[in-house]
Amino acid sequence: MAYSNKVIDHYEQPRNVGSLDKNAEDVGTGIVGAPACGDVMKLQIKVEQGVITDAKFKTYGCGSAIASSSLVTEWVKGMSIDKAEEIKNSQIAEELSLPPVKIHCSVLAEDAIKAAIKDYREKNKSPTES
């Protein structure tokens, strides 16, 4: 399989590898995928006043899965959570020039950011909303 230069770049120098405190109020955590399928992504965001100030990931999976999650952490930093929620897998796939058999990696990255935002929102439900 030939990888695009961008995939190789993210694979060799992944951005924002690591973990945030998953118990912190201002941190949302999304874990998607399954070991049996060959990919698991953990994506975490730190949110201040509706804006993502930090993002970290850990990914078990192929190079394209690592690159997709690395790219998403780069994108969402400084973005409002509403905006981050709108990220589409097709944008990730396009940016990384993923071949058709690797599209599921970008889908997983989209799912991961959505799951992290959902987790954050559930932790921070205001009494009026609930």
Place this chain on the structure above:
Amino acid sequence: MTLETLNSPIYLDYAATCPLDQRVLDVMIPYFTHKYGNAASRTHAFGWEAEAAVDNAREEIAKTINADPKEITWTSGATESNNLAIKGVAEYLHEQGGHIITVITEHKAVLDACKYLERQGKEVTYLPVNNEGLITVEQVAAAIREDTILVSVMFANNETGVVQPIAEIGELCHERGVLFHTDAVQAFGKMPIDVKAMNIDLMSLSAHKIYGPKGVGALYVRRRRPRVRLSPQIHGGGHERGNRSGTLNVPGVVGFGEAARIARETMATESARIFELREHLRTRLANEVPHAILNGSLEHRLPGTLNMSFAYVEGESLLMGLKDIAISSGSACTSASLEPSYVLRAMGLDDELAHSSLRMTIGRLTTKQEVDYVADRIREQVERLREMSPLWEMVQDGIDLSTIEWTPH
């Protein structure tokens, strides 16, 4: 050790194919240029010369497996040999019965030929393997029925290198009057094979796995006790005693013969050297990388083949980090089907470990320096990728991964 001082990139995928030995190429070349006769031309010296060369090659193959030269049928490779053996026997014996026994971890050329026969109304029993990749002779004995015509069990597995109890199965088949075929592509030239002592009736061989040319193979077809008859799968001029028509690839056949001669004459020393290198690689990885798991029996194994899983790291991403090393993975992501290795799964490996597997095969040109370089790089890349792996993190935190509800996609 830097890569510049080694052959770059390092080839550790000899089970996939081998470089052509220079000595083999040297004997082939005249048969492309001035000795270009058709081995089937009986009316002139060009044909006789080609036929003599083909006969000489036939002798070399026969000598390597203790067969008669007349028992060697040339083919285009082992896929064709497997197809000819299985479909050819099933078709020829179709009045005697339609039951075939094979193993779930066979090469696709065997499995797909069997599936084809199932669609034609034959019945096939696929024997399961144990967690070491082995079957027992008792399993075969229990599966043989009144209408069983053929047992097909590979000599050594291409993914794991696990060697099946061929002599025992051969003995059983002869007692029970069932033909015995073995796909010996991986074992041929690497360990002693004696078709008489092992009671093998049909055996598939390939040239390019023993430093010969690609596109040439052979099928051993026993002529006496019992005489095995086949229905040809390629019809035409009646070449190869009617088993396989088509003008012979004379340079390829000549190369196969020379490759067999070299393999036979160097087998004892070469296999010992390769075995030592493999054990060096295996023990280094087992000692230096935590959670490195050997796949398949250690005892019943080809000298040069190693298959290991590195838990919590996905195989394709590991290969990507080893881009100057040519090896293969059982990971789904490296296959067209997106399914992890069916061979490893059949051995009871869970999907996660199948995704994490690497196959490394050592061969004639491999050096100790190369093996050490590969061990260093695998250790380093597994460490790097585990730092990035959420599974590794969970395991370090004492979480049992089997208790988590995953979201399969």
